[in-house]
Structure formats: C-alpha cells, structure tokens
Amino acid sequence: MNRYIGASVERYDIATKVAGSRKYPQDFNMEGQLYAKVVWSEYAHARILAIDTKAAEQVPGVVAVFTHKDVPVNEYGIYLMDQRVLAQDKVYSVGDPVALVVAENEKVAARAAGLVKVSYEPLPVVTDVRLAMRPDAPLVHEERGTNILHHIPIRAGNIEEGFARADVIVKGSYYTPRVEHAFMQPEAGLGYIDEQGRVTVICAAQWPHDDVRQIAHALALPEEQVHEIVPAIGGAFGGREDISLQILVALAAYKLRRPVKLVYTRAESMRGHGKRHPFYMRYRTGATRDGYLTAVEVECITDAGSAASTSIPVLQNAASFLAGPYYVPHARIDAYTVYTNNILTMAMRGFGATQPPFGYELQMDKLAEALGMDPVEIRMRNLLEDGMRAVTGNIMRHGTGIKKTLEEAALAAGWRRTSAGWQKPDLGAPSAPHKRRGIGIACGYKNVGYSFGFDDKSEAHVELRLDPQGQIARVLIRIGASEVGQGVLTTLTQIAAETLDVPIEKIRLALLDTAVVPNAGSSSASRQTYMSGNAVMRACQKALEAYYEALRAEEGQDVITASYVYRAREMTPTTPYDPVTGQCEPHISYSYSTQAAIVEVDTETGEVEILRMVSSTDLGRVIHPANVFGQVAGGIHMGVGFALTEEFIQQEGQIITQSFTGYQIPTVLDMPRELIHRNVEVADPTGPFGATGLGETPTLPTAPAIIHAIHDAVGVWIDSLPATPEKVYRAMREMGKKNARRRQGG
Amino acid sequence: METLRFILNGHPVQVEDLDPSTPLARLLRDQLGLIGTKIGCGEGECGACTVIVDGKAVVSCLYPAWKVQGARVETIEGLKQGDQLHVLQQAFIEANASQCGYCSPGFIMSAKALLDAHPRPSREQIIQAIAGNLCRCTGYYQIVDAIELAARRLAGEENGTRPAEEGQGRIVP
Incomplete structure (x- = not known):
C-alpha cells in the first residue's frame, strides 16, 4: 500500500494532449452542421426598441435568426435567474447576446450577424460601485429598487473597545481590478439532437450537471431530455462555472433539429464570460x-x-x-x-x-x-x-x-x-x-x-470487473468531475488504485456525459480532491467489501458495483x-x-x-x-x-x-x-x-x-x-x- | 487560384480551390482534419497554433495558407513515429509540462523548431524560443524543464532523470 499517494505518476490524460490527438470542443464536427454567430449588445445600458432581422434572414445560406421571442423560458443564471438567453427589453452590459444567426457556413453567419438591426434607446450607464450605491443612481435592474445586490455584516466583540486598547492604528484603502480568466481555449460548443431525441451539448464546463439544469429550464424541457458531454477543457479558472454559449447552441439545435456549432473568437470570449470582481x-x-x-x-x-x-x-x-x-x-x-x-x-x-x-x-x-x-x-x-476563534465565531x-x-x-x-x-x-x-x-x-x-450551509456533495460509481480467477481485472469509475487541467482525473485514479490496491493502469474513468455519470459538483472551490476524492475512496471501500463477500460466497460473480455520495455536512456541517x-x-x-x-x-x-x-x-x-x-x-x-x-x-x-x-x-x-x-x-x-x-x-x-x-x-x-x-x-x-x-x- | 501543393508531415498534399484568405491553421484544421493545431486567439498573440514551415516556427492563424506552396510543413501530428512519441512529447510527459493541454502542441512545435536549429540550446535560447507562447496553467517552469530534458536526450547526454529538483522551478539557472 501507499504506492500511489504521494507519487508523481504519469498524468491520466497527458499522452494524448502532447500528441495533439485529444479533442477539445472546437475539434468536434458533425455531418450537416450549421454555424452560429452571436449579435452582441452595443450598449452598456439601453432599452431595446426593435430588432429587425429581415436583412440578415435574406442573406443566402442563412437558416435562422433567433431573438428573445424564440426562447421558451428566457432566463438563466447559476445563483439567481437574472440573465436573459437573448436580450429582451433591455441590455444590461456589452456582454449580453441580443440575437443568434445560424447559417450554412461561418462566413455567412458572420456577415449576416452584421445585418441584424437593433434599435436602442440608450439609458444612463452606471459603472462605479460607489456611485451605483447612491439612492439617485440609475438602476441596473429597476424591479429591485436598488443596485445593492447583497450586504453582509460581521460583528465580533466590541469594536470601540478594540480600538481603545490599540497602541497603534493603521488605515488603508485598497483596490483590486477586474481580471480576465484568459483560459487558452475560447468557448466553443456543438449542439445537436442525439439518437434518443435528447438535446445534446458538447462543450467545456466546470459543472456540467448544473448547466443541464439551466439549459432544460430555458428550453422548458425536463432535465432528462438534455445532456451535456464534456471533452477536454482548455483551462477554466472559474470562467466556465457559469453558462456561456451552452443554451445558445442547445436552442438552435432544438429549433432546427440540426447540429449547430458556435466558436467564440478571443474578443468574444473576453466579452462573453464574466470577470474577477473588482x-x-x-x-x-x-x-x-x-x-x-x-x-x-x-x-x-x-x-x-x-x-x-x-x-x-x-x-x-x-x-x-x-x-x-x-x-x-x-x-x-x-x-x-x-x-x-x-x-x-x-x-x-x-x-x-x-x-x-x-x-x-x-x-x-x-x-x-x-x-x-x-x-x-x-x-x-x-x-x-487549531482551537482559536475566527471573527465569524467558529473555532x-x-x-x-x-x-x-x-x-x-x-x-x-x-x-x-x-x-x-x-x-x-x-x-x-x-x-x-x-x-x-x-x-x-x-x-x-x-x-x-x-x-455556509450549502449541501456540498459528490457522487461516485465504481465497477470492478473480475477475471475468471476472481481477480480484479479492470476498474471503471463514473463521476462527473471536470478535468480543467488541475489533474483531478489523475488524483482520482491514484486514490482508487491506492484504496483498491490494484495497479493504476487498471483504473479507467468514464467519459463525462451527464446522462451517464453522476453529479460531482463543480470543479471549483478547490473541492474535487476533497469531495470527489472522498466519494471515490469510499465507493472503492464499499466495492472492496462487496468483492470480499462475493469471493466468500463463491457464486462466480464477474462484476461488483458500488456507489457513494459524499456529503460534507455529515462530517463537517456549516451554517449560513x-x-x-x-x-x-x-x-x-x-x-x-x-x-x-x-x-x-x-x-x-x-x-x-x-x-x-x-x-x-x-x-x-x-x-x-x-x-x-x-x-x-x-x-x-x-x-x-x-x-x-x-x-x-x-x-x-x-x-x-x-x-x-x-x-x-x-x-x-x-x-x-x-x-x-x-x-x-x-x-x-x-x-x-x-x-x-x-x-x-x-x-x-x-x-x-x-x-x-x-x-x-x-x-x-x-x-x-x-x-x-x-x-x-x-x-x-x-x-x-x-x-x-x-x-x-x- | 492554382492548386496548392506542399509537403505536410513528410507527405505530399494538394488542395484545390483554396480561398486565398484562408489562414494556414484553418486549412489544417477544417480542410485537412489536423485538429492538433489549436487556435487560441486568431491574432498571432498566444502561439497555440504554432507549426513549422521550412524549419521556421510560425503562428499559423495569421500565416496565409497559400504561402506554403512548395514548402515543408510540420504539425504536432507529424512528430509521432508510429506508436513512438517524439522525444519532446515524451519529455513533456515526464516533466509534467502539460495541464489543460491546449497550448501544448504550440509549445512543442516552437521547441522543435529551436532544437532542429540549435541541438544544444542554452536555457536563455529555450526561453526566447517560447516567449511568444502563452500558457495560463503551468507557470512555464515544467515546460522549460521538458525542453531542456529533450535537448539533453537528443544530445545523448542524459536519460530518465528530470533536470529540476522536486519543488524547484528555474527560468534561468
């Protein structure tokens, strides 16, 4: 034991990456695919008066031009659903998509996108948070009545007493800017209807199961009718935690019943996903x-x-x-x-x-x-x-x-x-x-x-394939953990090999398709080693117990399966x-x-x-x-x-x-x-x-x-x-x- | 436009009716199916699309495809000999020099152009050769180590051990 924990084994996916054969979302193509192009908001804040798609639709090779009218439930968002798939009454920033042009080839799609005429009534723009907090500031989301989205107070001890006891007091004001993730692989997606009639999206994602929730919501489909396949991901760093183009390609494929591919340029990537908070x-x-x-x-x-x-x-x-x-x-x-x-x-x-x-x-x-x-x-x-109290009162x-x-x-x-x-x-x-x-x-x-009380969990399925002598010949792990470059696939195979005490070459991970692998939560919060590592380790322990039991029973079983859902709150409950x-x-x-x-x-x-x-x-x-x-x-x-x-x-x-x-x-x-x-x-x-x-x-x-x-x-x-x-x-x-x-x- | 003929990874290729505005990267990826050449920016700023044309590393997203008329073009797919990875690819694996991997083909092609021209490069030459390639994952140390390891192997100097001590990264010795 302890052969694999602490050993720099060959990364699970590195050989195909350095060979150039590993496929990222832009590397997938399908027979008869169409190409989409986004029409982006030109304004940081404006009312949309009209969207005229006629000129674009008349370009030979254009198949469809979608606007908000075509989106069954025009809202999405990872935490609050305050984003529009395609802008409806207003644009809130230059990152908002307004229309989607779909054509037989990329050049036509790009040319037609330039012909979509959007009439705007510009609104006052607020970009400085200190001004945005003032009562007279223009409202970004009018229905909320304020631009303040959330406030958190923390009070520990007695602040006046604390400063009274101080011999020296230091003041400082600090600013950190907006920062871009700059992952090397720009967003790309391929949407299509699979052989079972399901809406399918191939794309890079940090939390594919949550993408499916949002895609299904926007298309007004049951979640079983949507799945996402995640091939190699060219970096993420948080920038693929939210939806980017997933709903757009899903919508186009759903409406047109043909494969639709959308690849962002670098400039679109910088425009089309969020940034680090200033x-x-x-x-x-x-x-x-x-x-x-x-x-x-x-x-x-x-x-x-x-x-x-x-x-x-x-x-x-x-x-x-x-x-x-x-x-x-x-x-x-x-x-x-x-x-x-x-x-x-x-x-x-x-x-x-x-x-x-x-x-x-x-x-x-x-x-x-x-x-x-x-x-x-x-x-x-x-x-x-250990044992000391943090300002939030926890030990x-x-x-x-x-x-x-x-x-x-x-x-x-x-x-x-x-x-x-x-x-x-x-x-x-x-x-x-x-x-x-x-x-x-x-x-x-x-x-x-x-x-803060979120029910953090990760689920792993383990399958042991036994040879005729009853030895473990192969191990298949199903888990929806995204490999964004951090090495989670390698980590999980190491944990499985160590727990099962089998050579690491015998461990394979199922491809990440949300229809096939269980939800592991997102590849974020530095959590996959801890959460999915725990899930895989415990599923392997369960599988081993079942394996030894099967050996004792001598019934000639050739497959042993086990699942485990690791829920952090059972070990370490948190509170809001x-x-x-x-x-x-x-x-x-x-x-x-x-x-x-x-x-x-x-x-x-x-x-x-x-x-x-x-x-x-x-x-x-x-x-x-x-x-x-x-x-x-x-x-x-x-x-x-x-x-x-x-x-x-x-x-x-x-x-x-x-x-x-x-x-x-x-x-x-x-x-x-x-x-x-x-x-x-x-x-x-x-x-x-x-x-x-x-x-x-x-x-x-x-x-x-x-x-x-x-x-x-x-x-x-x-x-x-x-x-x-x-x-x-x-x-x-x-x-x-x-x-x-x-x-x-x- | 006249038929485009060039040598791609050692094999003659011909392309009819090439749209003259096609960049080499798009020809390779879209028409010839070589998806190992990646496009990271499309503006020649990130180096993910680096290929070798007549011995010189070029950013193929900007390089007009018609310019390879009669040239020898090497892409990441041409490095592997049968099942055998190229010494650079092997070194990238051993030095753990690839994370998300999207930039890796470009780095490897920049490094190959360097090693083809200068089999015994200095650390400084290695760094200059990859200064036009961006990586957001690795911090570059393991990439520099991998190229140095490959260079040593090609010079017959060393096999097996990684050049850098564990937990240490060096840009310049």
Missing part, C-alpha cells in the same frame, strides 16, 4: 505595541456587474476572510456587492479569497513598519491555530496549518529565527546601481468546498451567516499558503523584476508532487499577473482590452526567475488520505508579497493593482517630491 476595501487595523491585533474594521464593496452570477456566494466567502487568518478579538466588517453596467463578475480562482489578502496583508506590513517589527514576527504573533479545527507555511516560507527565503524574534535576510547588492532590491512576505487562506452579527460555521475545510517575493525595482523606469519567489502551501496531504508544483507555479503565474500587469479595462461599460495585446498575462519572461516551493502536510482527518485542496490558495499571497517587496525596495506603497511600471515610477516621483518638501521645510 474590490474596493477600506481598512482600519489596531494593535498593541507588542504587535497583537486588537481590532479590525473593514468596508468592502465588490462590483457584481450586470447580473448576479455567483456574486453573493463570492461576497460571502470574501467577508469571512477580510480580517485575515489572524486572531482578531474585535471586528466590524461590512461587505457589499453592487450591480453595475460592467460585464458581470463571477467565480475566478479564489472565489472572493484572492482580493482580501491585498488588504489584510498590506495592513499587517504597515502595522509592522509602524511598530518597527519584522513582518514575519508580527504575523507569527497573530496567526490562527478553527482540522489542522490549521498556516503558521507552519509561514515558518517554511520564511526560512526558505532566508529569514532567521533569533532570540530577538524573526529577522529579515540580507539581499545582496542589486544588479545595477539604479536598481533596488526588496523582499516581501504574505499569507493567504481559503475554504475548500462549498460553504447570522443576518445581524455574521456569526456562523462558515467552511468545511481550508487550505493555507505563504509566499515570499524578492524583487528588483528599476528606479529609472519603475519596472519590477521578480528574482525569486518562495512558496509554501498546506494542502493536508500531497497526492501528486509534480501536479502540486504545477498548480502552485500556475497559481503564482496568475498572482504575478494580478500584481503587475493584468487589468480588464472598461470605459463607460465599453471594453478597451479585447485581446492579449491589451490584456497582458505573464509570458515565460515575466515569471520569477526562480521558484522554490515547500509542501506542508497538516492532515485533515476528514480528507481522503488527509488531503484538503490546493487549486486556489497559491494565487492568494503572490500579489501582496510582491507589493510588499516593492515597498521594501523603494519605499512606496502601491495600494491599487496592478503595479504597472508607470504606477511605480509615479509613486516614486511623488515620494521624492514629498521628501524634498520635507527637507526644505525642516
């Missing part, structure tokens, strides 16, 4: 002169954009993390998410846990500076441990490994533990006289699995926020990360080069070391972009960054020259083999660590991301002017 955070943090936190006050406003998507659950998550992974006796947190006419915002790696560290960690750094204390030392004095449990990640990362980055506390390393001379070196460190933590105090049992389990960044800042250009990144993550138990490193490095890639280059820009709701020229994700040249990663394994007794989750936390500390390092190098705080060279250069110049004035004055 956060406006205002902090006030108090501490004693020994560096112990006494009080944290936060106001946080997130931009939901034009529709709810998962903005409420994202806000719920965010609120629970805003005080940071620290013991805070007195807290007052108010978190809001607000509708605007920007493109909707949705799940993205971290799900509301990625933005708060930019606030809570820079506050810790500023506190440390105000107290003349080492940044590792102040964190060590405040980090949560931390099941292996709170954050302190251990800080210790590992700090030591690996060169910090020394002395009798006087932790001490920062000497960084050596910069590579040129006009460059400055700096080091920064930051922590982050995030839930694993769905939170108290509407007044915010007290609750928020999360099933957690993953923790700490990172240190060593940077060099060019004082002549403001450019930042990351020389080294040191990372440490507590993931309970390492299942596949090479996949862990890949997830950590990929998470840091996204964190580097968040810190230095990435901002999805809209002006008055119109998109400015429509391509990878305007929206710059890091290339190999932009990555830290060196990355050192240390795993911390503080086992969660409820996880499979002690494992929790990993997909998201490595993105969390990257940006605050880099921004802290820039401050250490050149003395400026960049409180608004991304820290572009221009922003850093300007901040240095401002600081220079201020210092000159101070010198003159003194």
Whole structure:
C-alpha cells in the first residue's frame, strides 16, 4: 500500500494532449452542421426598441435568426435567474447576446450577424460601485429598487473597545481590478439532437450537471431530455462555472433539429464570460505595541456587474476572510456587492479569497513598519491555530496549518529565527546601481468546498470487473468531475488504485456525459480532491467489501458495483451567516499558503523584476508532487499577473482590452526567475488520505508579497493593482517630491 | 487560384480551390482534419497554433495558407513515429509540462523548431524560443524543464532523470 499517494505518476490524460490527438470542443464536427454567430449588445445600458432581422434572414445560406421571442423560458443564471438567453427589453452590459444567426457556413453567419438591426434607446450607464450605491443612481435592474445586490455584516466583540486598547492604528484603502480568466481555449460548443431525441451539448464546463439544469429550464424541457458531454477543457479558472454559449447552441439545435456549432473568437470570449470582481476595501487595523491585533474594521464593496452570477456566494466567502487568518478579538466588517453596467463578475480562482489578502496583508506590513517589527514576527504573533476563534465565531479545527507555511516560507527565503524574534535576510547588492532590491512576505487562506450551509456533495460509481480467477481485472469509475487541467482525473485514479490496491493502469474513468455519470459538483472551490476524492475512496471501500463477500460466497460473480455520495455536512456541517452579527460555521475545510517575493525595482523606469519567489502551501496531504508544483507555479503565474500587469479595462461599460495585446498575462519572461516551493502536510482527518485542496490558495499571497517587496525596495506603497511600471515610477516621483518638501521645510 | 501543393508531415498534399484568405491553421484544421493545431486567439498573440514551415516556427492563424506552396510543413501530428512519441512529447510527459493541454502542441512545435536549429540550446535560447507562447496553467517552469530534458536526450547526454529538483522551478539557472 501507499504506492500511489504521494507519487508523481504519469498524468491520466497527458499522452494524448502532447500528441495533439485529444479533442477539445472546437475539434468536434458533425455531418450537416450549421454555424452560429452571436449579435452582441452595443450598449452598456439601453432599452431595446426593435430588432429587425429581415436583412440578415435574406442573406443566402442563412437558416435562422433567433431573438428573445424564440426562447421558451428566457432566463438563466447559476445563483439567481437574472440573465436573459437573448436580450429582451433591455441590455444590461456589452456582454449580453441580443440575437443568434445560424447559417450554412461561418462566413455567412458572420456577415449576416452584421445585418441584424437593433434599435436602442440608450439609458444612463452606471459603472462605479460607489456611485451605483447612491439612492439617485440609475438602476441596473429597476424591479429591485436598488443596485445593492447583497450586504453582509460581521460583528465580533466590541469594536470601540478594540480600538481603545490599540497602541497603534493603521488605515488603508485598497483596490483590486477586474481580471480576465484568459483560459487558452475560447468557448466553443456543438449542439445537436442525439439518437434518443435528447438535446445534446458538447462543450467545456466546470459543472456540467448544473448547466443541464439551466439549459432544460430555458428550453422548458425536463432535465432528462438534455445532456451535456464534456471533452477536454482548455483551462477554466472559474470562467466556465457559469453558462456561456451552452443554451445558445442547445436552442438552435432544438429549433432546427440540426447540429449547430458556435466558436467564440478571443474578443468574444473576453466579452462573453464574466470577470474577477473588482474590490474596493477600506481598512482600519489596531494593535498593541507588542504587535497583537486588537481590532479590525473593514468596508468592502465588490462590483457584481450586470447580473448576479455567483456574486453573493463570492461576497460571502470574501467577508469571512477580510480580517485575515489572524486572531482578531474585535471586528466590524461590512461587505457589499453592487450591480453595475460592467460585464458581470463571477467565480475566478479564489472565489472572493484572492482580493482580501491585498488588504489584510498590506495592513499587517504597515502595522509592522509602524511598530518597527519584522513582518514575519508580527504575523507569527497573530496567526490562527487549531482551537482559536475566527471573527465569524467558529473555532478553527482540522489542522490549521498556516503558521507552519509561514515558518517554511520564511526560512526558505532566508529569514532567521533569533532570540530577538524573526529577522529579515540580507539581499545582496542589486544588479545595477539604479536598481533596488526588496523582499516581501504574505499569507493567504481559503475554504475548500462549498460553504455556509450549502449541501456540498459528490457522487461516485465504481465497477470492478473480475477475471475468471476472481481477480480484479479492470476498474471503471463514473463521476462527473471536470478535468480543467488541475489533474483531478489523475488524483482520482491514484486514490482508487491506492484504496483498491490494484495497479493504476487498471483504473479507467468514464467519459463525462451527464446522462451517464453522476453529479460531482463543480470543479471549483478547490473541492474535487476533497469531495470527489472522498466519494471515490469510499465507493472503492464499499466495492472492496462487496468483492470480499462475493469471493466468500463463491457464486462466480464477474462484476461488483458500488456507489457513494459524499456529503460534507455529515462530517463537517456549516451554517449560513447570522443576518445581524455574521456569526456562523462558515467552511468545511481550508487550505493555507505563504509566499515570499524578492524583487528588483528599476528606479529609472519603475519596472519590477521578480528574482525569486518562495512558496509554501498546506494542502493536508500531497497526492501528486509534480501536479502540486504545477498548480502552485500556475497559481503564482496568475498572482504575478494580478500584481503587475493584468487589468480588464472598461470605459463607460465599453471594453478597451479585447485581446492579449491589451490584456497582458505573464509570458515565460515575466515569471520569477526562480521558484522554490515547500509542501506542508497538516492532515485533515476528514480528507481522503488527509488531503484538503490546493487549486486556489497559491494565487492568494503572490500579489501582496510582491507589493510588499516593492515597498521594501523603494519605499512606496502601491495600494491599487496592478503595479504597472508607470504606477511605480509615479509613486516614486511623488515620494521624492514629498521628501524634498520635507527637507526644505525642516 | 492554382492548386496548392506542399509537403505536410513528410507527405505530399494538394488542395484545390483554396480561398486565398484562408489562414494556414484553418486549412489544417477544417480542410485537412489536423485538429492538433489549436487556435487560441486568431491574432498571432498566444502561439497555440504554432507549426513549422521550412524549419521556421510560425503562428499559423495569421500565416496565409497559400504561402506554403512548395514548402515543408510540420504539425504536432507529424512528430509521432508510429506508436513512438517524439522525444519532446515524451519529455513533456515526464516533466509534467502539460495541464489543460491546449497550448501544448504550440509549445512543442516552437521547441522543435529551436532544437532542429540549435541541438544544444542554452536555457536563455529555450526561453526566447517560447516567449511568444502563452500558457495560463503551468507557470512555464515544467515546460522549460521538458525542453531542456529533450535537448539533453537528443544530445545523448542524459536519460530518465528530470533536470529540476522536486519543488524547484528555474527560468534561468
């Protein structure tokens, strides 16, 4: 035993991917297929007066032009059904589809889409959440009477008393921008009616079973009449958790009874799916002169954009993390998410846990500076441990490994533990006289699995095929867990092989077709290793028991089957926020990360080069070391972009960054020259083999660590991301002017 | 337009009635059925569609198909010899250099063009060769390792062991 847990076995699907034979949604074609093209909203906010499709319909080769009139139930949405499949009375952002042209070939579809005439009456556009919250603001969804979609208060202890006890109080305002997932495979889908008469969609999806729920709702069909087949997925990062083009291809195929293919261009992909929420955070943090936190006050406003998507659950998550992974006796947190006419915002790696560290960690750094204390030392004095109370009133449990990640990362980055506390390393001379070196460190933590009372579950079916001697010859696992690149298929085969004690080559996973495999929940919330790992492990344990029983009975059985539905709440029940105090049992389990960044800042250009990144993550138990490193490095890639280059820009709701020229994700040249990663394994007794989750936390500390390092190098705080060279250069110049004035004055 | 004739993965191909606005990637994918060449942006910015034309890596989403008249074109499908993966493909597997995999064919073709021209590339040459290829999953370290591993194997220097220590990534040594 223990052959497979902790071993970097060959990834389940890698051989076909590197051979180029693995099929993604755009690689599927069918005899007689039609091609669809979306007509997008031209306005960020407008009333639709008329849609004239005649000219488009007359183009030879056009088969149909669909508008809202053709959609049986014109609504969908993952959390609230506040989105239209095709715009009806109004457009709420430029991301809204207004019509769908279907033609015999792509070129005709594209040309005809340009001939659909939509008459609009432009409405006042609201794009700034702070303005959108005012009582006189234009309303995005008039029927709601307010743009405030949700508010969460958290009250712990007595905030006045907390600040009264503080020897030092630090204030800060922080902004994190809208961010694009930038998965490499643009959305593509093929809809058709299968041989059983069911509406079928081939597409990339993080939660195919939930897509089916929404497709069936919009088409007014029973869910059994719809299924989704998910082949290889070219990245997701939260951006495929919601519906994108699924209902459009399903609708067209349903109406026309012919296969219909729709492939987004890169610009359409950037327009057609949501973004990471921009956060406006205002902090006030108090501490004693020994560096112990006494009080944290936060106001946080997130931009939901034009529709709810998962903005409420994202806000719920965010609120629970805003005080940071620290013991805070007195807290007052108010978190809001607000509708605007920007493109909707949705799940993205971290799900509301990625933005708060930019606030809570820079506050810790500023506190440390105000107290003349080492940044590792102040964190060590405040980090949560098992048995300590979080601001939501829950007691931390099941292996709170954050302190251990800080210790590992700090030591690996060169910090020394002395009798006087932790001490920062000497960084050596910069590579040129006009460059400055700096080091920064930051922590982050995030839930694993769905939170706040949601009934999180994953179901696995296991089938053991026995040879005539009664040995296990083959194992087939059916589970609806999407492989988005994170490696879940490999993880699940490892867990099955380990549990059954059979060679891993004998384990196969059924293709993901919602009509065939059971619901595993979404590939999000860092949850598949924990949730589906638990389901597969337990289904395998049940199958083994049945197998031994069958052997004893000697009835010559050749197939053994077993199923298991893992329900997190049976092990670790969670509860919703108290509407007044915010007290609750928020999360099933957690993953923790700490990172240190060593940077060099060019004082002549403001450019930042990351020389080294040191990372440490507590993931309970390492299942596949090479996949862990890949997830950590990929998470840091996204964190580097968040810190230095990435901002999805809209002006008055119109998109400015429509391509990878305007929206710059890091290339190999932009990555830290060196990355050192240390795993911390503080086992969660409820996880499979002690494992929790990993997909998201490595993105969390990257940006605050880099921004802290820039401050250490050149003395400026960049409180608004991304820290572009221009922003850093300007901040240095401002600081220079201020210092000159101070010198003159003194 | 005159008949387009070129050598595709070692085999002569001819295409009649080519629409002159067709980019090479679309010819390969839509007309010749080679779906291993991926389109990530259609604007030459992401490198997912990289193929080799007469020894040079090009972004086939922008490269006009008519320009391959008489040329030798290599795509990801041409690397495998029978059942045997190319040393680069094998190295990508061993170095765990592919996650979602959508960018992998493009990276492998960029790397192949490099190794064909410079069998013993420096780390810096490897990085420059893939600087036009975007990956959103891996953070690039394992990709750089894979290319270095393949280069060493092609030079007959090493087999088996991965170049980087576990838990360490290096862009430059």
